[in-house]
Amino acid sequence: MRALILALIAVLALATISVFVGVSDVSPLAVLTGTADSRAMEVLMISRVPRTLALILAGASMAIAGLVMQMVVRNRFVEPSTTGTSESAALGFLVVTLLVPGWPLMAKMGVSALFALGGTALFLRVLRAVPLRDVLLVPLVGIMLGGIIGALTAFIAYRANLMASLLAWNMGDFSGVIRGRYELLWLGLVCGVLAYIAADRFTVAGMGKDFTTNLGLNHNHVMVLGLIIVSVVSAVVLVSVGSIPFLGLIVPNLVSLVIGDNMRRTVPWVALGGALMVLICDIAGRLIRFPYEIPIAVVMGVVGSALFLYLLLRTPRHAT
Amino acid sequence: MRSSRPAVVLIGLALLALVSVVLFMTLGAKGNWGFVLGFRGKKLLGLVLVAYAVAVSTLLFQTVTNNRILTPSIMGFDALYVLIKTSVVFFLGVGALVAIDSQIQFLVEVLVMVAFSGLLFRWLFLGEERSLHLLVLVGIIFGVLFRSLSQLMQRMLDPGAFNVLQDTMFASFATTDPTLLGISCVIVVAVSVVGLRLMHTYDVLSLGRAQAINLGVDYKRTVVIILSLVAILVSVSTALVGPVTFFGLLVATLAHSLIGNSKHRYVLPAAILLGIIALVGGQTLLERVFAFDTALSIIIEFLGGVVFIALVLRRSAR
Numbered sequence: 349m350r351a352l353i354l355a356l357i358a359v360l361a362l363a364t365i366s367v368f369v370g371v372s373d374v375s376p377l378a379v380l381t382g383t384a385d386s387r388a389m390e391v392l393m394i395s396r397v398p399r400t401l402a403l404i405l406a407g408a409s410m411a412i413a414g415l416v417m418q419m420v421v422r423n424r425f426v427e428p429s430t431t432g433t434s435e436s437a438a439l440g441f442l443v444v445t446l447l448v449p450g451w452p453l454m455a456k457m458g459v460s461a462l463f464a465l466g467g468t469a470l471f472l473r474v475l476r477a478v479p480l481r482d483v484l485l486v487p488l489v490g491i492m493l494g495g496i497i498g499a500l501t502a503f504i505a506y507r508a509n510l511m512a513s514l515l516a517w518n519m520g521d522f523s524g525v526i527r528g529r530y531e532l533l534w535l536g537l538v539c540g541v542l543a544y545i546a547a548d549r550f551t552v553a554g555m556g557k558d559f560t561t562n563l564g565l566n567h568n569h570v571m572v573l574g575l576i577i578v579s580v581v582s583a584v585v586l587v588s589v590g591s592i593p594f595l596g597l598i599v600p601n602l603v604s605l606v607i608g609d610n611m612r613r614t615v616p617w618v619a620l621g622g623a624l625m626v627l628i629c630d631i632a633g634r635l636i637r638f639p640y641e642i643p644i645a646v647v648m649g650v651v652g653s654a655l656f657l658y659l660l661l662r663t664p665r666h667a668t
Numbered sequence: 669m670r671s672s673r674p675a676v677v678l679i680g681l682a683l684l685a686l687v688s689v690v691l692f693m694t695l696g697a698k699g700n701w702g703f704v705l706g707f708r709g710k711k712l713l714g715l716v717l718v719a720y721a722v723a724v725s726t727l728l729f730q731t732v733t734n735n736r737i738l739t740p741s742i743m744g745f746d747a748l749y750v751l752i753k754t755s756v757v758f759f760l761g762v763g764a765l766v767a768i769d770s771q772i773q774f775l776v777e778v779l780v781m782v783a784f785s786g787l788l789f790r791w792l793f794l795g796e797e798r799s800l801h802l803l804v805l806v807g808i809i810f811g812v813l814f815r816s817l818s819q820l821m822q823r824m825l826d827p828g829a830f831n832v833l834q835d836t837m838f839a840s841f842a843t844t845d846p847t848l849l850g851i852s853c854v855i856v857v858a859v860s861v862v863g864l865r866l867m868h869t870y871d872v873l874s875l876g877r878a879q880a881i882n883l884g885v886d887y888k889r890t891v892v893i894i895l896s897l898v899a900i901l902v903s904v905s906t907a908l909v910g911p912v913t914f915f916g917l918l919v920a921t922l923a924h925s926l927i928g929n930s931k932h933r934y935v936l937p938a939a940i941l942l943g944i945i946a947l948v949g950g951q952t953l954l955e956r957v958f959a960f961d962t963a964l965s966i967i968i969e970f971l972g973g974v975v976f977i978a979l980v981l982r983r984s985a986r
Contacts, residue, residue: 493977650820
């Protein structure tokens, strides 16, 4: 418990730093003593605070989505970007943007979430065709499926002259976040709380279908609930800030290395860890080439793939 | 009947390739023939070189690693080339890019690529025995890492330098880099000479490491040479059109299933011809018939992904 409070303090500290990093001068001292001019306060309320909130919400909910996915698929190496879920969400968003550009963002997000759900279901269907459940085959098939859906999306975007928008969605970037453009992410928080409430069910489901049925739980219901959570989170994060690769994979793995697999205990850790990771990467991206910034997807791509390689090659005996 | 199948397939493919080439050169051509032929000829040469380089490098890589799923691009080879190129600009400045002759630059990049990939793949393939799925996954993630690192460096460049570099990041068969055509030809011929002299070992190598050593192949030396040839060919194709993930896999898989056996003297030419048909024919079809211009790489990516999943699933079903 004490460690958890320390982690919470770390998140708050980083969040504070995140609020005060930026080109426009906002001094922490002036804000605290109430002497900041109106322009600085405006920057703070319209741009800085929403951005930091978006970072925390997106980081925590993506990490939890990854955790839920790993429990449901019973594989440590899956997350929305290695199962085609993120790519399907992007395809859905593209299709609805092309067909009915006038729909409100909420409706578009709903369609995007439905596509994400469909994509994940397709992934599970393909997996059922694999008789031997090789631990490494599962993410491999997922990545390839994502590649195929991504190519389809690229083709449609290319024909519709939307390549630039597609690149913008696919590259996670918080620089466009202002008040009024991130609030959908609170839905991610709702999903996270839902996952926490159902945590014990997911833990049981993670032990296999027979075991779950033996304990009197409907395995399919738990699966569907998990997939809905994952799809909604992916869609929300995608339409708000773009996709953030590897986040949902790295954080739950690192957490489980330290405190194990009981989801009731790991969810708060995963949420805080996700927020921490995103905050650090975002601050790094903003400082490396100040005053310009590097999108978080690029920073996460480097950090995330390096950590993933470490997880894969750490103990060859476990992986094979 | 059975023994004549490879020959029939090869003749058929050669005819198809010839038709693609003729159509590419003549279809929809208006105005001065001298100009059209010269202009399209350069483009054609670029496409043929790429088809050759990708087909040969993929097949040799599959022979060395003794399986039919891995390709240099799935293992992140061409992402590595882009990373090296980006690092050159990043650390030496865009001034170096302009001041130094592009052909010399290319040679240096190829050398660094061979050294680097040699180290990386020696570590992956010649060390302890690893599972195939682990290798593929590690390769894909290495590709992501290389690409992300390149992107990171590119974001830190100034916009002018970024523009110079950007073209290497997107695969486009419509625009090959004409300044590198000459040197690419020379390199490809040199590689082919070395490759031909090793021709007799390929079939033996594809039996697997233990068998090959048993049959008297100097395994380590041959594998290192072949991996270097592969690295050079990948550099050539990436420098000309940018990274493509699945093209090689598509061509190699088709060649194997058309020829029906795995003798390199049939499969290699078949794969090269298939590559030419796919690139030149596909480009003609898209440009002249459907009027899409750069979508060929996207279509190949899509088809290749489907083939890859099918291969992986079939393999694990056994």
